[in-house]
Amino acid sequence: MADNKNKVNEYYTKPPELGRWEGFRLFLWNSETSQFLGRTGSSWAKILLFYLIFYAVLVGFFVALMAVFYQTLDMKRPKWELDSSLIGNNPGLGFRPMPPPSNVESTLIWYKSSDKGNVRYWQEQLSLFVQSYQKENNEHADNVVPCSNFIKPEEGKVCDVEMPPTKWNPCLPEAGFGFEDEKGGPCIFLKLNKIYNWKPDYYNSTNLPGPDKMNDYLRKDIQDAELRNEHEMVWVTCEGENPADKENIGPLRYIPQRGFLSQYFPFKNQDGYLSPLIAVHFEQPKRGILINIECKAWATNIIHDRVDRRGSVHFELMVD
Structure with missing residues (x-):
């Protein structure tokens, strides 16, 4: 045991x-x-x-x-379009050059034309921007074709955004985009934001809004263009936001014309497509004064809302 x-x-x-x-x-x-x-x-x-x-x-x-x-x-077409999509069917405007990344929330273009170092940043930004519009830099250049105004390309092709010196001067790299002009002002480039399958509804003499919504000189330009059968474009206006800004902004020149031509619409995610451009040359802005500027795109199906910046873009310009 x-x-x-x-x-x-x-x-x-x-x-x-x-x-x-x-x-x-x-x-x-x-x-x-x-x-x-x-x-x-x-x-x-x-x-x-x-x-x-x-x-x-x-x-x-x-x-x-x-x-x-x-x-x-569908890798070429979004599932939801226009009103059904988050982006909606009301395009906005974008402008170039943008301020430095260190001041990302700013929309102020401020420079001294006599200081080459001061204007170099703005010129380099625009040079890089317009380079993307050169056909040799487009990876789908074979799909880009020259187009006559208001004549759409064949299905699947896109129209080239040409910048001939005869029409675009002084808004060209060799002219410094106007930033070194000690008497004049700069060129600011505008483009319409892309919305898939959006088609502008163009203004003509029968659907013009009243003078309280559209200024008289734009109304007259549209009526004159209709007589030449050249009114089918998304028109653009740039104005001072306030009475003082309107006095100081000076004369403007829209290059190569005053809007985005119909042959670039609609955008359908075609290979090689680039948004159409116009340049606004501020010929004699008042120097040493901050100018608030609002540019608008005009078509009957573009709604303007200053608060949400729908159909428009805002920036400030100050030339010393």
């Missing part, structure tokens, strides 16, 4: 205490049980096989879902 009791006590004998290093070494490899990090080889094989199958099934499930998802997408 005593022998059995001794055997039981021996079975429950407390294992010898090990030091930290000895215990860690035993955890790494236990030669008595052939365990590595607390598991035998078969145990490691089973758990690795389980996770291999688990993640393989997970990746396969994800890939299958993505494949089904991409079958519902």
